[in-house]
Amino acid sequence: MESKPLTKNIDMSRPPLDIAAYEANEGYQSIKAIAAGLSPEDVLQLVKDSGLKGRGGAGFPTGLKWSFVPQGENSPKQKYFVVNADEMEPGTFKDRLLMEGDPHLMLEGMIIGSYTIQASTAYIFLRGEYKASEYALKKAISEAYDKGYLGKNILGTGFDLDIILHTSAGRYICGEETALLNALEGKRANPRAKPPFPQVSGLWGKPTIVNNVETVCNLPGILSYGVDWYHGLTKGNDHGTKLFGISGRVKTPGCWELPLGVTIREVIEQYGGGMQDGYELRAFLPGGGSTDFMLPEHLDLQFDYDEVAKVGSRLATGTMILLDDKTCPVGMIGNLMKFFAHESCGFCTPCRDGLPWVDEIFNEFETGRGTEKDLQILHEHVDYLGPGRTFCALAPGATAPLGSGLKIFAEDFDRHIKEKCCPYKH
Amino acid sequence: MAKVVIDGIEYEVNPDNNLLQECLSQGLDLPYFCWHPCMGSVGACRQCAVKQYRDADDKDGMLVMACMTPATEGSIISIEDPQAKDMRERVIESLMISHPHDCPVCEEGGECHLQDMTQMSGHNYRRYDKKKVTHRNQYLGPFINHEMNRCITCYRCVRFYDDYAGGTDLSVQAAHHHTYFGRHEEGVLESEFSGNLVEVCPTGVFTDKAFSEHYTRKWDLQVAPSVCTGCSVGCNTTPGERYGSLRRIVNRYNSEVNGYFICDRGRFGFDYVNSDDRIKVPLTRNGSEMEVVPAGELQPTINSFKGSGVIGIASPRASNESNFALRCLVGDENFYSGIADEEHEATQLILSLARDKAFNAPSVREIELADAVVVLGEDLTNVAPRIALALRQSVRNKAKELAEGCHIPSWQDAAVRELAQHDRSPLAILSSYATRLDDIASDLVIDAPAQLANMGAAIANKISDKAPSASGEEEAIARIAEQLANAKRPLVIAGSSAGNIGLIQAAANIARALHETRGEAIDLCLVVPEVNTIGMSMLVNSSNTLGSALDKLQSGSASKVIVLENDLYRRAAHKSVDAALDKAKAALVIDQMPTATTAKASTILPGTSFSEHEATYVNYEGRAQLSFQVHRNHAAALPAWRWLSEQQRGDIDSLINRCAEEAANFDKLDDLLPGLNEFVAGMKIPRQSHRYSGRTAMKANLNVHEPKQPVDDQSILAFSMEGVPATKDASVLGAAWAPAWNSNQSISKFQEEINGELKQGHTGELLIERNDSGSYLEVAAGSDDGQLQVAIAYQIFGSDELSAKSSTIQHRMTDAYVAIAPADAKSLGVDHGETVSLDGNGNVAIACIRSKMKEGTVAIYCGDNEIDRHALGDSVALSKAANANVRRGIQGLIVSDLFEEAQA
Amino acid sequence: MSADLIASSATKARQLTDAEIKEIEHEMELYPDKQAVGLEALKIVQKHQGWVSDESMQAISKYLEIPVADLESVATFFNLVYRQPVGKKVILFCNSVSCWIMGCDDMRAHINEKLGVDFGGTTEDGDFTFLPVPCLGDCDRAPVMMVGDDLHRNLTAEKIDQIFTDYRSKE
Numbered sequence A: 001m002e003s004k005p006l007t008k009n010i011d012m013s014r015p016p017l018d019i020a021a022y023e024a025n026e027g028y029q030s031i032k033a034i035a036a037g038l039s040p041e042d043v044l045q046l047v048k049d050s051g052l053k054g055r056g057g058a059g060f061p062t063g064l065k066w067s068f069v070p071q072g073e074n075s076p077k078q079k080y081f082v083v084n085a086d087e088m089e090p091g092t093f094k095d096r097l098l099m100e101g102d103p104h105l106m107l108e109g110m111i112i113g114s115y116t117i118q119a120s121t122a123y124i125f126l127r128g129e130y131k132a133s134e135y136a137l138k139k140a141i142s143e144a145y146d147k148g149y150l151g152k153n154i155l156g157t158g159f160d161l162d163i164i165l166h167t168s169a170g171r172y173i174c175g176e177e178t179a180l181l182n183a184l185e186g187k188r189a190n191p192r193a194k195p196p197f198p199q200v201s202g203l204w205g206k207p208t209i210v211n212n213v214e215t216v217c218n219l220p221g222i223l224s225y226g227v228d229w230y231h232g233l234t235k236g237n238d239h240g241t242k243l244f245g246i247s248g249r250v251k252t253p254g255c256w257e258l259p260l261g262v263t264i265r266e267v268i269e270q271y272g273g274g275m276q277d278g279y280e281l282r283a284f285l286p287g288g289g290s291t292d293f294m295l296p297e298h299l300d301l302q303f304d305y306d307e308v309a310k311v312g313s314r315l316a317t318g319t320m321i322l323l324d325d326k327t328c329p330v331g332m333i334g335n336l337m338k339f340f341a342h343e344s345c346g347f348c349t350p351c352r353d354g355l356p357w358v359d360e361i362f363n364e365f366e367t368g369r370g371t372e373k374d375l376q377i378l379h380e381h382v383d384y385l386g387p388g389r390t391f392c393a394l395a396p397g398a399t400a401p402l403g404s405g406l407k408i409f410a411e412d413f414d415r416h417i418k419e420k421c422c423p424y425k426h
Numbered sequence B: 001m002a003k004v005v006i007d008g009i010e011y012e013v014n015p016d017n018n019l020l021q022e023c024l025s026q027g028l029d030l031p032y033f034c035w036h037p038c039m040g041s042v043g044a045c046r047q048c049a050v051k052q053y054r055d056a057d058d059k060d061g062m063l064v065m066a067c068m069t070p071a072t073e074g075s076i077i078s079i080e081d082p083q084a085k086d087m088r089e090r091v092i093e094s095l096m097i098s099h100p101h102d103c104p105v106c107e108e109g110g111e112c113h114l115q116d117m118t119q120m121s122g123h124n125y126r127r128y129d130k131k132k133v134t135h136r137n138q139y140l141g142p143f144i145n146h147e148m149n150r151c152i153t154c155y156r157c158v159r160f161y162d163d164y165a166g167g168t169d170l171s172v173q174a175a176h177h178h179t180y181f182g183r184h185e186e187g188v189l190e191s192e193f194s195g196n197l198v199e200v201c202p203t204g205v206f207t208d209k210a211f212s213e214h215y216t217r218k219w220d221l222q223v224a225p226s227v228c229t230g231c232s233v234g235c236n237t238t239p240g241e242r243y244g245s246l247r248r249i250v251n252r253y254n255s256e257v258n259g260y261f262i263c264d265r266g267r268f269g270f271d272y273v274n275s276d277d278r279i280k281v282p283l284t285r286n287g288s289e290m291e292v293v294p295a296g297e298l299q300p301t302i303n304s305f306k307g308s309g310v311i312g313i314a315s316p317r318a319s320n321e322s323n324f325a326l327r328c329l330v331g332d333e334n335f336y337s338g339i340a341d342e343e344h345e346a347t348q349l350i351l352s353l354a355r356d357k358a359f360n361a362p363s364v365r366e367i368e369l370a371d372a373v374v375v376l377g378e379d380l381t382n383v384a385p386r387i388a389l390a391l392r393q394s395v396r397n398k399a400k401e402l403a404e405g406c407h408i409p410s411w412q413d414a415a416v417r418e419l420a421q422h423d424r425s426p427l428a429i430l431s432s433y434a435t436r437l438d439d440i441a442s443d444l445v446i447d448a449p450a451q452l453a454n455m456g457a458a459i460a461n462k463i464s465d466k467a468p469s470a471s472g473e474e475e476a477i478a479r480i481a482e483q484l485a486n487a488k489r490p491l492v493i494a495g496s497s498a499g500n501i502g503l504i505q506a507a508a509n510i511a512r513a514l515h516e517t518r519g520e521a522i523d524l525c526l527v528v529p530e531v532n533t534i535g536m537s538m539l540v541n542s543s544n545t546l547g548s549a550l551d552k553l554q555s556g557s558a559s560k561v562i563v564l565e566n567d568l569y570r571r572a573a574h575k576s577v578d579a580a581l582d583k584a585k586a587a588l589v590i591d592q593m594p595t596a597t598t599a600k601a602s603t604i605l606p607g608t609s610f611s612e613h614e615a616t617y618v619n620y621e622g623r624a625q626l627s628f629q630v631h632r633n634h635a636a637a638l639p640a641w642r643w644l645s646e647q648q649r650g651d652i653d654s655l656i657n658r659c660a661e662e663a664a665n666f667d668k669l670d671d672l673l674p675g676l677n678e679f680v681a682g683m684k685i686p687r688q689s690h691r692y693s694g695r696t697a698m699k700a701n702l703n704v705h706e707p708k709q710p711v712d713d714q715s716i717l718a719f720s721m722e723g724v725p726a727t728k729d730a731s732v733l734g735a736a737w738a739p740a741w742n743s744n745q746s747i748s749k750f751q752e753e754i755n756g757e758l759k760q761g762h763t764g765e766l767l768i769e770r771n772d773s774g775s776y777l778e779v780a781a782g783s784d785d786g787q788l789q790v791a792i793a794y795q796i797f798g799s800d801e802l803s804a805k806s807s808t809i810q811h812r813m814t815d816a817y818v819a820i821a822p823a824d825a826k827s828l829g830v831d832h833g834e835t836v837s838l839d840g841n842g843n844v845a846i847a848c849i850r851s852k853m854k855e856g857t858v859a860i861y862c863g864d865n866e867i868d869r870h871a872l873g874d875s876v877a878l879s880k881a882a883n884a885n886v887r888r889g890i891q892g893l894i895v896s897d898l899f900e901e902a903q904a
Numbered sequence C: 001m002s003a004d005l006i007a008s009s010a011t012k013a014r015q016l017t018d019a020e021i022k023e024i025e026h027e028m029e030l031y032p033d034k035q036a037v038g039l040e041a042l043k044i045v046q047k048h049q050g051w052v053s054d055e056s057m058q059a060i061s062k063y064l065e066i067p068v069a070d071l072e073s074v075a076t077f078f079n080l081v082y083r084q085p086v087g088k089k090v091i092l093f094c095n096s097v098s099c100w101i102m103g104c105d106d107m108r109a110h111i112n113e114k115l116g117v118d119f120g121g122t123t124e125d126g127d128f129t130f131l132p133v134p135c136l137g138d139c140d141r142a143p144v145m146m147v148g149d150d151l152h153r154n155l156t157a158e159k160i161d162q163i164f165t166d167y168r169s170k171e
């Protein structure tokens, strides 16, 4: 049985499999299973039973999310399924791999998702800069239409589906699922209030599911090989495999599909090859730029949702950013803050006006003009930009590295103030 | 009702609202910016943070935005919680990061919601010491100033301008802390409601340009409750005066009429009051010259207009009192209508329908409740603008209904819009030319007025076959009929401006058909052009038309005429006015500004303007409203009724009482008068705030002694700061002010509940009782003589006589034009912008080629009475003319259905 | 929205090209609402013209009957819509965290020196516009940048020199 369902077809040294090769490797089996009689309710139950959690960052159970879509006679005729392929979180490079490496897998997943909620139109919201993904997906979509996996009356099921590839005009906030909907509607990508959730009022006011690329890529395996197989993949409490990545000063940075629950040490040492010579691991962000710093003492933790949460961080995208001992932590956090400040949509006050202040203060630290007062203001902004205070999760995301960094690297901040310069730049 | 606990105290609140609104309704202070009482919540500013607890045992609680949280039964919240207070202080601190702190030179200072909220939130020490973000400002036209650096990014401007008022040329641009609110390029803000930005913006980004040039702090303005005289809606306003000049007009809340918003004609159309051209002294004719009437001769001159042979001509822009005084002076039978004969006939029909039990004349608020509307022929944006704004809200009832189905509360403004997208309640517009409401119309029918009337008749007949039959485009007729029949609250709108009585008859038939099938009174909104068209018409005998008055003068059966605040050249063909006035032995004209009619007068008496006297007016619904004097006229002008009444002194209250007693249907008029006994210790209500400053310094260049405050023996208001400001018991509220609330947002402190009636009670009195049961009307048919059928077009800036004399409005006015279909223009050989002659009789207008015109129909805009409108028939012959003197041109015209090729 | 309510403007629309119109028409089939097509049209025009001029925006506004203020609102919101002319190739230079750790500041300085422009600038010869971009999602091969549609990874000063030489020689 398959142990790497997400990446089994991926070999970046060659172009992705075309549809024939994809089919030959058990591709589109799930659609055939649907054609053979799986009802939307059956699929929903399978996905619920699989325990699949969203891979877009929040880790919300996918089956549960789908179950909020109104079904049955009186539900709106038009529904939408949307894949969130806007990957723009700093340090995150997993969805790109899936789309460039095996576009048909995602399409297969999309057909499953759309069928389950009975959406006849699905959009891929693709990051504009992902040109290679765009070409790969375009080709795959047209192959899928030709083979009858897309279009009218798919494989005689009576189910119709069009997949439309939308390339984003670029902004991190578009990754936030409700902002994404506004962007798809051609509006400014400000997030929307929740409730109402997109499952009830989403794209053009119609029930809509938004799922991450990796989440969607999990679906074909679940349908093709079954829930038991899926549950057997993991080494921890959460089910399935996950793409884990490392950037920073390891010997062999990269992205690998591994069972949930591998230890962090295993990922870094076995797959990342350990730290480059002359560098030591100082701390790391476990799942992209909006997670809390973790420390070398956490290396033996199992890498899954609950374990990481126990030490106050989040698995999120599972792509780690490593901070080494020769790189300034203040500078690193400052870089993240500049990103978040620039990518704020400008809708709500704390985020729009708070983050630039934070950014300005980091500029002062960088040039040796930071003061105790500035540091105090940074501390205050951790609360001020936190969950519940802002309209969406962008600013709280920024407070994760900021808040944890202020604690862990207090000494470094002090040195910047006292030495009136960045000590790492001597 | 639901019980919620706020800081340990239990309150009864409305669970359909959000916590912010309910806190404010309870009189609690909770700061906010992006929320607006009638635009709902979007949760952008994060200023209204409160602590919410799960239950009585929850000690930690969670911060929530009050505006985004429903006031559900059992909610426990705290405004005073330290964490919530800290959050609110932080938010203000953030908002002030790039604010210029230019309060001393900012027009908004002293009535700035941002100032109030800054104080209330407790932010007072500035810690931000980095660079501020700065912006470039834009030229936005003659009405509005732009100072973007003051912006706090609350999104209210675009939410009002675009979402609420349907504007399309103001938007939010850029992102993060560079977010910018402006046009795509510099230029005139097009919306007819742009002035509301001044009040909607919680700080000084959008300010009143004319006011800016000589701005005065709110507390230094002398104000009184007033009524806009711009059209028949009668929006409530607060004019403010300083140093003898009227400085500005702002909205005055009236839950039934204008709510929070007025149009730009009403806001900017007043400065003729300050004009040097005002008639300042009584004048009498000496040959071709006018001379000042010597003091001793004034009374004898006036007295010479008493007795037999004198007739009076009333005025739709004069108060009930002045009209009534004239009626008393000349006698019922000699008191004539002051409007054109066709309009008179239409208005008398409107009055008869106003007595009919089958109908209800909806207030503006009620118009907003309609869920299916048909408009027959009226260009509401240009003749009754506030109603057009209300219709924009009515079409959203569909969205609210959808939202209810999805359990989305209607105050979740963005969510409701996102759900409904372009789904709207039906609004059918039958018009002779494109209107500014077309973008929300479900059906748009463009045709000549008579054809539209016919179509209206067909709709009525479709609803009930008892209505007289008519034929027309079947599909649209059936659709509109069905929409009205199926609506929860259908609304039919017509009026006299379109100049075709058939449209009113058809509207009445539609409403009657609906009444017949549903059994309830149907909203029938019949608009008229001027502030007191209805009041005046109620005072005039229906047979006393203006035409018959002119005939009497011309035939010599009347020898003298008193013309009350009226330019007769706007009311009848110039030839017949000339003939009448030339023949009259004497003509006494009372007015504020010189007109073609005053030029023919033998005696001219200066009248006071709307802000210089107390008066009542009757709006399109038959709602009488009281408007107070704001300031004194320093010249010799008197209210017209004073010139006309026996003893020239007298007081307005007794005249109103007399009018209530003597004039049919006016019996409730005196209910408008607040009695002095209602006031604290019998003290008057000050027109000046108790913080009116520098009284001794005001005329320091002349004298440092404090001048004696003039006494107002006419009114319950005082021309000073002495007295007791409006309290709960006084039915008079000029400028709203409450402790800690200096901005217009203080109005919440005076409302029974948010968006409810004022505690002062203020909504006016509906005068006309409905006791009649009428029947279907025969709808007048049009005739087609093969010529171009005429429809009359109006402009919000220009069609109203007095506001057109305001310099601010004049910036936006155009010359007279003829709107014409491309094909007709082609066959006449005229290009866009060229001059055409009408009927070859010397009337010229500029050709305006519009794509949405029916071939064979033209729409004529008469400009500021540049065209002898009443000399025109139902049809017209056009010919190309030598290019006439272009004064303003038509470049400033915002009709936007200009024909492409014509533009190029 | 109807043509009636499109803002009056001093700037006149240019004519859209047949190719642009064809592509815009195609987008109309993919989105049920004009507003969505508006954003696509901005991208289409940019693809053909390199950037979105005022005249282009007016043209889209006219063609789709979307108020130009609404188009400006979205055009200025997104990072990849250029409202100013850009060079023949746009350099999107990742300056997010992983690239920063891997020394992208030095690469930026190198490009600045090499091309004589910093972020926001266009070279005098009009060949390149140099812009920062958030994380390009290739963090395991940082530092990275895009030139036109091409992604360049594991940047070094030498590599960068070679890249520019190659582009310029291709012209």
Ligand SMILES: Cc1cc2nc3c(=O)[nH]c(=O)nc-3n(C[C@H](O)[C@H](O)[C@H](O)COP(=O)(O)O)c2cc1C
Pocket: A053, A054, A055, A056, A057, A058, A059, A060, A062, A065, A084, A085, A086, A087, A088, A089, A172, A173, A174, A175, A176, A177, A178, A210, A211, A212, A213, A215, A216, A392, A393, A394, A397
């Ligand atoms: C600021 C912000 C950016 C986000 N960016 C992405 C993204 O690029 N891709 C993604 O899949 N989810 C992103 N998310 C999470 C989405 O909002 C959403 O939770 C996710 O797409 C749901 O998919 P899932 O249930 O499959 O995880 C982002 C969230 C926030 C607050």
Ligand code: SF4
Pocket: B020, B031, B032, B033, B034, B035, B041, B042, B043, B044, B045, B046, B047, B048, B049, B065, B066, B067, B068
């Ligand atoms: S967003 Fe804001 S004012 Fe604005 S009122 Fe609420 S949170 Fe409140």
Ligand code: FES
Pocket: A090, A091, A092, C094, C095, C096, C097, C098, C099, C100, C135, C136, C137, C138, C139, C140, C142, C143, C144
């Ligand atoms: S941080 Fe540069 S590619 Fe990710």
